[in-house]
Amino acid sequence: MIPFLDLKSINAKYRAELVDACARVIDSGWYIGGSELAQFEQAFAQYCGTKHAIGVANGLDALILVFRAWKALGKLKEGDEIIVPANTYIASILAITENRLVPVLVEPDEQTYNVSPSLIEKAITPKTRAILPVHLYGQLADMPAIMAIAKRHNLLVLEDSAQAHGASINGKKSGNWGDASGFSFYPGKNLGALGDAGAITTNDDELAKTLRALGNYGSHEKYKNLYQGVNSRLDEIQAAMLSVKLKHLDTEMAQRRTVADAYTRGINNPLIALPTQALQNSVNDTESHVWHLYVIRCEHRAELQKHMLNNGVQTLIHYPIPPHKQQAYKSLSSLALPASELMHEQVLSLPIGPTITAEQVERVIAACNSFQKC
Numbered sequence: 001m002i003p004f005l006d007l008k009s010i011n012a013k014y015r016a017e018l019v020d021a022c023a024r025v026i027d028s029g030w031y032i033g034g035s036e037l038a039q040f041e042q043a044f045a046q047y048c049g050t051k052h053a054i055g056v057a058n059g060l061d062a063l064i065l066v067f068r069a070w071k072a073l074g075k076l077k078e079g080d081e082i083i084v085p086a087n088t089y090i091a092s093i094l095a096i097t098e099n100r101l102v103p104v105l106v107e108p109d110e111q112t113y114n115v116s117p118s119l120i121e122k123a124i125t126p127k128t129r130a131i132l133p134v135h136l137y138g139q140l141a142d143m144p145a146i147m148a149i150a151k152r153h154n155l156l157v158l159e160d161s162a163q164a165h166g167a168s169i170n171g172k173k174s175g176n177w178g179d180a181s182g183f184s185f186y187p188g189k190n191l192g193a194l195g196d197a198g199a200i201t202t203n204d205d206e207l208a209k210t211l212r213a214l215g216n217y218g219s220h221e222k223y224k225n226l227y228q229g230v231n232s233r234l235d236e237i238q239a240a241m242l243s244v245k246l247k248h249l250d251t252e253m254a255q256r257r258t259v260a261d262a263y264t265r266g267i268n269n270p271l272i273a274l275p276t277q278a279l280q281n282s283v284n285d286t287e288s289h290v291w292h293l294y295v296i297r298c299e300h301r302a303e304l305q306k307h308m309l310n311n312g313v314q315t316l317i318h319y320p321i322p323p324h325k326q327q328a329y330k331s332l333s334s335l336a337l338p339a340s341e342l343m344h345e346q347v348l349s350l351p352i353g354p355t356i357t358a359e360q361v362e363r364v365i366a367a368c369n370s371f372q373k374c
């Protein structure tokens with residue numbers, strides 16, 4: 001069986017380095033808020049090209065804390081509207097409602113699966129205060145267009161970069177386009193820890209300072225609490241693991257791109273629609289996508305998934321139910337979002353981890369091409 005994602009083999013490649021880093025932390029006697037975190041934050045900020053990176057406990061917290069900080073700084077208030085793609089992972093929406101802000105769901109572009117700038121513009125009302133673009137499946141949203149809209153309407157932009165570490169347009173990476181960005185280092189993400197972890201990047205000094213306090217009980221200074229904060233910290237062991245993994249991220253990214261290219265060239269079944277990469281008007285077109293997921297579409301998805309399994313290929317669905325059709329969001333269930341709903345019925349993700357072999361890739365392609373309608 002070709003597994004969807006083989007985390008064991010991915011981390012096995014770096015075993016010696018990871019064990020060394022782990023031993024270093026154990027022997028240091030310092031487990032929270034020490035030099036491993038400071039070093040990783042600096043390296044990750046440098047990687048993204050931002051002034052600050054702030055480690056937090058996970059990707060959801062990263063997004064929640066940015067909205068919370070903007071509320072603390074008087075830039076947002078309860079009831080403000082936040083524009084977000086309808087077909088995102090539910091975490092993006094949770095970060096909005098957790099802060100008692102109002103999600104305004106916008107349909108995706110059917111080619112790139114990413115939020116469509118023209119529909120963002122149509123969704124703006126006098127209550128709109130921010131846009132939360134999601135770089136879904138690893139492809140940067142159309143950030144030049146989105147930033148232009150935000151500027152015109154005086155809106156804040158929080159990028160959800162959980163799936164797009166290192167993706168760039170014209171050399172500018174995810175995490176460095178918006179006013180702030182949330183990253184997840186969940187083990188299965190392109191930059192994955194060996195447990196939960198996340199980070200926020202920003203170029204805004206005041207925001208960075210507020211975020212550091214909010215994630216540490218609302219305290220800038222020990223035993224002085226400016227805000228009713230939370231405990232959301234990236235611990236030393238995970239920071240040490242991430243420093244090891246960050247060094248290999250670009251190599252893994254290149255491996256993912258090679259696999260994506262092979263799928264795009266090799267799969268030619270008319271029943272299967274392939275993902276498209278938006279043309280970004282630059283020589284660096286390929287860099288806007290880091291292929292966290294390779295998502296195909298098929299009208300007969302259930303049969304296709306079964307066929308793949310019969311051919312020894314594990315596939316997954318990202319995602320089977322749109323957020324507005326979840327039990328948790330009954331209040332949104334009457335929204336008409338046909339493009340998003342259709343996508344949720346048709347999408348299927350093929351294996352694309354950095355350790356998949358060329359022979360396995362050929363087997364995935366052959367399995368796709370031998371699929372027929374029953």
Ligand SMILES: *Cc1c(COP(=O)(O)O)cnc(C)c1O
Nearest residue numbers: 058059060089091092162184186
């Ligand atoms: C994974 C993910 C998150 C949440 O990250 P966690 O670290 O699991 O909390 C948020 N948004 C998107 C788009 C994600 O894929």
